[in-house]
Amino acid sequence: MIKVAGQYVSKFGELWDKDIKDLFAESLYGVLQNSNFEINQIDAIFVANMNAGTYSGQNHLNALVAEIAGVNIPSYRVESACASGGMAINLAYLSIQSGQYNNVLVIGAEKMTDNKVGDVTKGLATAGDEEFEGFYGVTFPSLYAMIARSYLHNYNLKSDILGLPSIKNHFHASLNPNAQFQNTINLEQVNNSSLVSDPLRLLHCSPITDGAAAIILTNDKSNKSNVEFVSSSLAQDTLSLHNREELHYFKSTRIATQKALQSANISISDVSVAEVHDCFSIAELVAYEDLGLAKPGEAYKLLENGDTYLDGKIPVNPSGGLKGCGHPVGATGIKQVAELYQQISGQAGKRQIQKNLAYGLAHNVGGSGATCSINILKNLN
Amino acid sequence: MIKVAGQYVSKFGELWDKDIKDLFAESLYGVLQNSNFEINQIDAIFVANMNAGTYSGQNHLNALVAEIAGVNIPSYRVESACASGGMAINLAYLSIQSGQYNNVLVIGAEKMTDNKVGDVTKGLATAGDEEFEGFYGVTFPSLYAMIARSYLHNYNLKSDILGLPSIKNHFHASLNPNAQFQNTINLEQVNNSSLVSDPLRLLHCSPITDGAAAIILTNDKSNKSNVEFVSSSLAQDTLSLHNREELHYFKSTRIATQKALQSANISISDVSVAEVHDCFSIAELVAYEDLGLAKPGEAYKLLENGDTYLDGKIPVNPSGGLKGCGHPVGATGIKQVAELYQQISGQAGKRQIQKNLAYGLAHNVGGSGATCSINILKNLN
Numbered sequence: 001m002i003k004v005a006g007q008y009v010s011k012f013g014e015l016w017d018k019d020i021k022d023l024f025a026e027s028l029y030g031v032l033q034n035s036n037f038e039i040n041q042i043d044a045i046f047v048a049n050m051n052a053g054t055y056s057g058q059n060h061l062n063a064l065v066a067e068i069a070g071v072n073i074p075s076y077r078v079e080s081a082c083a084s085g086g087m088a089i090n091l092a093y094l095s096i097q098s099g100q101y102n103n104v105l106v107i108g109a110e111k112m113t114d115n116k117v118g119d120v121t122k123g124l125a126t127a128g129d130e131e132f133e134g135f136y137g138v139t140f141p142s143l144y145a146m147i148a149r150s151y152l153h154n155y156n157l158k159s160d161i162l163g164l165p166s167i168k169n170h171f172h173a174s175l176n177p178n179a180q181f182q183n184t185i186n187l188e189q190v191n192n193s194s195l196v197s198d199p200l201r202l203l204h205c206s207p208i209t210d211g212a213a214a215i216i217l218t219n220d221k222s223n224k225s226n227v228e229f230v231s232s233s234l235a236q237d238t239l240s241l242h243n244r245e246e247l248h249y250f251k252s253t254r255i256a257t258q259k260a261l262q263s264a265n266i267s268i269s270d271v272s273v274a275e276v277h278d279c280f281s282i283a284e285l286v287a288y289e290d291l292g293l294a295k296p297g298e299a300y301k302l303l304e305n306g307d308t309y310l311d312g313k314i315p316v317n318p319s320g321g322l323k324g325c326g327h328p329v330g331a332t333g334i335k336q337v338a339e340l341y342q343q344i345s346g347q348a349g350k351r352q353i354q355k356n357l358a359y360g361l362a363h364n365v366g367g368s369g370a371t372c373s374i375n376i377l378k379n380l381n
Numbered sequence: 382m383i384k385v386a387g388q389y390v391s392k393f394g395e396l397w398d399k400d401i402k403d404l405f406a407e408s409l410y411g412v413l414q415n416s417n418f419e420i421n422q423i424d425a426i427f428v429a430n431m432n433a434g435t436y437s438g439q440n441h442l443n444a445l446v447a448e449i450a451g452v453n454i455p456s457y458r459v460e461s462a463c464a465s466g467g468m469a470i471n472l473a474y475l476s477i478q479s480g481q482y483n484n485v486l487v488i489g490a491e492k493m494t495d496n497k498v499g500d501v502t503k504g505l506a507t508a509g510d511e512e513f514e515g516f517y518g519v520t521f522p523s524l525y526a527m528i529a530r531s532y533l534h535n536y537n538l539k540s541d542i543l544g545l546p547s548i549k550n551h552f553h554a555s556l557n558p559n560a561q562f563q564n565t566i567n568l569e570q571v572n573n574s575s576l577v578s579d580p581l582r583l584l585h586c587s588p589i590t591d592g593a594a595a596i597i598l599t600n601d602k603s604n605k606s607n608v609e610f611v612s613s614s615l616a617q618d619t620l621s622l623h624n625r626e627e628l629h630y631f632k633s634t635r636i637a638t639q640k641a642l643q644s645a646n647i648s649i650s651d652v653s654v655a656e657v658h659d660c661f662s663i664a665e666l667v668a669y670e671d672l673g674l675a676k677p678g679e680a681y682k683l684l685e686n687g688d689t690y691l692d693g694k695i696p697v698n699p700s701g702g703l704k705g706c707g708h709p710v711g712a713t714g715i716k717q718v719a720e721l722y723q724q725i726s727g728q729a730g731k732r733q734i735q736k737n738l739a740y741g742l743a744h745n746v747g748g749s750g751a752t753c754s755i756n757i758l759k760n761l762n
Contacts, residue, residue, distance in 0.1 A: 058512075060460070098475040
């Protein structure tokens with residue numbers, strides 16, 4: 001049995017006094033302290049980051065983190081665009097299953113704000129297909145705008161529904177002291193916010209964020225955590241949007257979800273709480289349907305009914321999600337699992353879900369759906 | 382038992398007609414054909430690359446390769462500077478040991494020549510410590526020049542010995558049709574080549590190279606390969622040179638070598654052939670000593686005696702090494718294992734070592750020794 005032994009999530013936001021090293025260091029010491037681990041008990045480190053090579057002139061982050069930790073143990077750097085965190089966790093899980101390691105640290109960070117916004121956007125565009133998308137000036141808001149248009153057209157829906165995930169996620173974020181945004185928003189504010197790429201407006205888009213997150217996975221049976229790590233899956237779809245079967249769903253999410261649920265031997269209705277990848281609000285709607293939480297074209301009803309709010313049937317993004325909590329790319333997939341751990345172990349403070357949680361699911365996407373990582377936690381209590 | 386089922390190495394050099402996608406595609410189809418595998422028999426892909434994010438504006442290379450292959454299986458991108466390839470192989474090995482996958486493709490590529498030399502050098506400098514090295518203009522030739530100075534001073538040796546690995550590796554490369562350089566060189570040419578960073582001259586330095594390499598690992602007992610993959614290890618040292626105990630050896634190589642030999646249950650004298658990381662000629666000398674092939678300060682004697690030539694006691698870098706064959710960063714660690722596979726399976730053509738090979742060892746270094754990967758192959762015949 002593999003458990004999540006503990007977590008740490010830094011403050012997410014514009015952290016002008018912290019560089020990429022500071023973020024890793026804070027998160028490293030934080031997770032060791034929170035998990036009651038000494039560094040010399042750790043057998044390997046998995047580091048998730050997308051763009052420090054361009055944003056901070058620093059690659060080889062596995063060595064950077066090992067140096068901060070003062071250890072010579074194997075340290076790996078994993079990159080899969082915005083799914084870097086989920087992928088690092090997947091590999092950490094496999095590495096314990098391999099029998100090579102017992103206690104593994106997974107740590108992710110992204111320092112985005114020291115760059116001009118244009119350079120940040122350009123860096124993020126390297127998650128798409130450079131030859132057929134980036135080269136022609138297509139950025140991620142545009143890619144997700146095309147997905148949103150296809151979705152709204154396909155189900156004959158109004159763009160108002162795009163505001164619903166943002167409104168919920170800002171509300172959840174207002175209860176999370178680490179979240180980048182502490183303010184609630186309403187539909188009028190969303191619809192009056194500036195247009196980024198039609199139909200996506202500013203308040204449909206996750207922000208540029210600095211932040212870090214870490215978890216420790218262990219196979220130590222005596223570990224007192226009540227949170228089992230039961231399943232992890234990955235799937236790919238085409239890097240480029242123009243090669244997809246359709247634009248209004250993500251095949252990668254569908255495949256990864258099926259595999260992860262099967263491996264955990266549960267169905268989606270057993271999941272009590274989820275963190276999903278709402279880089280743009282359309283992505284949360286599409287995720288509901290690909291995960292099997294809603295029928296095609298009906299995702300918005302879960303939000304209208306309050307089902308995915310903290311006190312709803314299946315709370316989604318209690319952390320505030322990428323929109324409310326922030327999206328420091330390399331940290332995001334790890335923050336998701338850290339949030340589920342906090343919820344399942346009853347340490348989520350003001351945003352604690354007030355019911356027994358059986359399973360938690362983290363859904364982390366890279367690019368415009370080219371990579372999907374699903375990680376599932378189980379409550380042992 | 383895990384085997385190397387087959388390999389592919391592209392032509393290394395200035396490949397002006399190929400971009401990063403072409404390199405991956407060629408190598409993907411090549412390794413499948415050489416190994417008699419169909420793509421649908423592959424369970425997962427590990428992609429090694431350092432700098433496509435800056436050199437080609439393309440990150441998320443795991444998705445890129447999955448799209449080229451036309452598959453939805455898990456695909457991982459691993460980065461550890463110049464040790465990206467060795468690290469990807471290590472993870473592929475662990476992933477099979479985990480029980481999750483049976484047949485795994487490991488593929489690496491780097492497209493370096495479409496950029497200005499200064500931009501390539503700057504990209505490579507992200508393998509060092511940006512805060513204390515890169516920021517102040519320290520590039521990799523300078524870092525290895527400091528290592529060379531420390532080494533020569535510590536053992537009271539003349540800089541002439543720095544030419545010996547280059548001369549051997551150009552000779553080996555002249556027998557390798559895929560090598561970037563097909564010409565032999567002599568000591569006079571080395572010592573008359575332009576000074577890059579004293580005492581390192583141009584012919585002490587590996588070149589800027591485009592290229593790709595791939596291998597397939599399998600746990601299929603019926604696979605006919607005679608090459609077992611027996612051991613893989615990683616170790617870290619500080620990212621920054623100024624934090625090291627000493628500059629004239631690499632602690633990471635020493636630790637990784639001990640672990641890998643122990644895991645394979647052999648000693649260094651059982652190794653019949655090695656590919657070592659000669660990014661600069663000093664690195665090959667230091668590697669001999671850290672691997673245990675030579676006593677401290679006596680590495681040059683192996684070269685003077687011809688011991689590490691193709692027909693010597695322990696041939697090193699039969700491919701031509703990084704100096705002669707070329708150094709397309711993400712491909713290098715995979716090319717090393719591909720070369721050992723070719724030697725052990727008797728497919729190395731004009732550079733075939735003419736004796737029975739028991740074990741082959743690949744030594745792949747990231748940064749100025751911050752990461753070391755050791756992979757060991759065994760001849761089952």
